[in-house]
Amino acid sequence: MQLGPCLRRAFFERPCLQVAPDLIGAILVRTLPSGFRLLGRIVDVEAYLGDGRDPASHSHRGPTPRNRSMFGPPGRLYAYRSYGIHTCVNLVCEPEGSGAAVLLRAVEPLAGFAEMRRLRGLPRDRADRLLANGPGKLAQALDLDLSWDGASVLRGPVQVRGPRTGAPRPDIGRSGRVGISKGTRLAYRFFERRSPWTGPAPRATTAGRAAPAGADS
DNA sequence: CCAAAGATCTACT
DNA sequence: GTAGATCTTTGGG
Numbered sequence: 683m684q685l686g687p688c689l690r691r692a693f694f695e696r697p698c699l700q701v702a703p704d705l706i707g708a709i710l711v712r713t714l715p716s717g718f719r720l721l722g723r724i725v726d727v728e729a730y731l732g733d734g735r736d737p738a739s740h741s742h743r744g745p746t747p748r749n750r751s752m753f754g755p756p757g758r759l760y761a762y763r764s765y766g767i768h769t770c771v772n773l774v775c776e777p778e779g780s781g782a783a784v785l786l787r788a789v790e791p792l793a794g795f796a797e798m799r800r801l802r803g804l805p806r807d808r809a810d811r812l813l814a815n816g817p818g819k820l821a822q823a824l825d826l827d828l829s830w831d832g833a834s835v836l837r838g839p840v841q842v843r844g845p846r847t848g849a850p851r852p853d854i855g856r857s858g859r860v861g862i863s864k865g866t867r868l869a870y871r872f873f874e875r876r877s878p879w880t881g882p883a884p885r886a887t888t889a890g891r892a893a894p895a896g897a898d899s
Numbered sequence: 900c901c902a903a904a905g906a907t908c909t910a911c912t
Numbered sequence: 913g914t915a916g917a918t919c920t921t922t923g924g925g
Contacts, residue, residue: 728906738906740921748920766918768907785906818907861906 685709685721686844691836694756698775698782702729703872705773707845707852710789712824714839720798720824722789722814724842725852726880728859729870730772732781738865741781751832753781759840761821761831768818769827773835773842787871789814790879791823798823816881 689708694701705724712720730739732752740749740762751760752774760772760783772783791798791813798813799806802823814820821827826840835842845852853875858866860882873880 730906740906743922746921762906763918763920765905765907766920770906772906787906816907859906863905 683846683848685711685846688836689757689842689844691755691757694773694775695777696775698729698731698784699870701773701775702727702784702870703854703856705784705786705842706854706872706874707849709792709843709845710786710824711841711843712794712826712839713841714797714825718794718797720794721792722820722824723792723845723879724786724788725790725874725877726786726788726815727872728785728787729775729872730783730785731870732776732783736865736868736870738859738862738868739781739783741783745781749781752783753779754832757834757836759826759830759833759835761826761828763828764818769821770817771821771826771830785817786820787817787873788880789820789824790877801825811878815879 705727708724710722710724730736732741734742736742741752745753748762751758754774755778756774756776758774760774761769764770770785772785774783776782795810802813802819804812814823833840855873855875856869857871858869859871
């Protein structure tokens, strides 16, 4: 099995609600300074819109020092500090200036288990499924911190590649986003169904049907 | 200026 | 299930 091609700028330049589900099954490739590669298959993401109507989006009130890379060119990272402790990583979408991005919530580790475990500081007796089943854990497992804010994923030490060739199409579920208090009714979370590697179970998984977008909680 | 909330995670009861 | 860590951003006086 080989990895698909590195995703190009045109992929990220589309509406983030189209990009988000297309990222499920894609491969995150992190090449460490030593040349060692960490691979994770994306299984859980959330879209954050830039049109000013998404109250949970960091871009909701326009550009600030923290979120400026959200308004930059697509195909780059938006990394921010969460709760003063953790790093969370997004992929910037849509044309430059839009302020839209997709939060990476969980990956299924494919290679570099031992290194991810070391980066996470996990004891030996903790399950592999805890390696990257949350946005903060994912960033730590892939050795991504705030210094990666604005970095391109079109080439370089962090890349997003298409699904493995011959891989079956993932069964994608859609639900409300988690960990937020505003805009919880917007069904902007996309995840692989029945994957043991995703974050918390969705509040209201729709049976493959999207909840209406445009309404707020 | 001060207070509070926040796209989280871990440890402990 | 709840508390605490830790700090940036935001909103009110």
